[in-house]
Amino acid sequence: MPPPIGKPPRSPRAALEPEKVPGPRRASARARHPMVVFGNAIFTLLVIITVAIGGGLFIGKQKFDQPGPLSDDKIVNIPSGYGVKDISDLLQREGVIDQPYVFFGGVMVLKARGLTLKHGEYKFVKHASLSDVVETLSEGKVVQHAFTVPEGLTSEQIVQRLLETDALSGQIKEIPREGSLLPETYKFTRGMSREQILGRMEQAQKRVLQEVWARRSSDLPSQVQTPEQLVTLASLVEKETSRDDERTRVAAVFVNRLKAKMRLQSDPTIIYGLTGGKGALGRPIMKSEIEQATPYNTYTIEGLPPGPIANPGRASLEAAANPARTKELYFVADGTGGHVFSDSYAEHQKNVAKLRAIERGAAAPAGTVPADVAKPVETPKPPEAAKPVEPAKPKSGARR
Incomplete structure (x- = not known):
């Protein structure tokens, strides 16, 4: 093959020698400047750091969102x-x-x-x-605790429950006035003071009482002319029955008796007078205690007791403010958890006889009355006449 045009032919020996390749161009003096070299190094380092941080954040985000070790709440x-x-x-x-x-x-x-x-x-x-x-x-999604106050507890019983609630803090300076606390469920966070809970209960009772009093019947007896007297009447209703369908009828019996100048003869008032609001008596009421005079014993005093015997709930307050329109003067347990109501003494005696037949076979200790007793019966008579007290009869539904 003829040699390329324009290029002189090479001898066989020269053809065997390697061609000379031009060496690399030397960097300019500017590119070799120390500041440029340092800048390049810093840039490279920043890139590496950015990549590392990005990778770390990516991995950390994955770990941050993955399920934790808790096996239960x-x-x-x-x-x-x-x-x-x-x-x-x-x-x-x-x-x-x-x-x-x-x-x-x-x-x-x-x-x-x-x-x-x-x-x-x-x-x-x-x-x-x-x-x-x-x-x-x-x-701040803190746990909400609940403190529930059942209807019919005394203020001292409520205070005792507050003191037994470990999630609350602080002491209680004094027992609140009877009937001034509204039975309800109150939410609180751990560490809240017991005084704060009592304050909320008192404010709730004032609010509810104001609402109920504003809607009261215009035909209440003269003994119930203030909100405080309404609370007292409601506390008797609360302690006599736990059934919503009976509250207004129980309230009516008390209202009718007040109008007829009859003693209320409510057994829970005996217990409150004996215990001073500390709670249940823990034993049957003795016959001598029925006749024992205390400021609260409605077997021995006229009209309402001097104050509430418990903290009534809204339902009992409303029943006392608007009792059923009946002529009923008596009620006795029916043996199934409720009560039988009657207008006359004769009818009431028949209801008592039915209850006695149900109870026959469960004899009470001598000299005592069963713990669940209903009020002794009596016939309406003029205020000045003596009111005979007959042996007490059992009463279910009353909460002591």
Whole structure:
């Protein structure tokens, strides 16, 4: 093959020698400047750091959102004054989290965005992620406890229950006035003071009493002319029956007796006079105690007792404010948890006889009256006439 045009032919020996390749161009003096070299190094380092941080955040986000170690729901109390590290250690000890460093790092990142962790008692759900835990702590989703007050407890009994509730704090300076607390369920957070709960109960009672009093019947007896007297009447209704369908009829019996100048003869007033509001008597009422004079014993005093014998609920307050329109003067237990009502003494005696037949076979100890006794019966007569008291009869539905 002829040699390429324009290029001189090479001898065989020259053809065997390697061709000379031009060497690399030497960098300019500017490219070799120390500042440029340093800048390149810094840029490279920043790229590496950015990639590392991005990768770390990606991995951390995955761990932050993955299910946690809790095998079941758990409540943990975060004390006031705890920092992020303290909270992290506590949650790890309680088994809520198993990656404290991820938790700590995540909180630090979120704190830069304004997040704060709040102390209190929290419920962490089963397998809560670190993200769930932080959300719970930052939103202050504290556990709500419930303190339930049944209708018919005395103020002293309510105070005792408050003192037995460990989630509350502080002492109680004095027993609230009888009838001034509204039986209800009250929500609270751990650490709330017992005085605060009492204050809420008193405010609730004032509000309900004001509402009920404004809607009272215009035909109440002269002995019930103030809200305080209404509470007293309602407390008797509360202690005599626990059935909603009987409250207005029980209230009517008391109202009719007040109008007829008859003694109320309510057994719970005997117990309150004997115990001073400390609670149940714990034994049957003795016959001698029926005749024992106390300021509250409505077998021996005229009209209403000097004050409430318990804390009545809204239903009993409403029943006392608007009793049923009946002529009934008596009621006795029917043996099934309710009562039988009657207008006349003769009819009442028949109802008592039926109850005695049901009870036959359960003899009471000598000299006592069964614990669930109804008020002794009597016939209406002028106020100045003596009112004979007959042996007490059993009464169900009354709460002592």
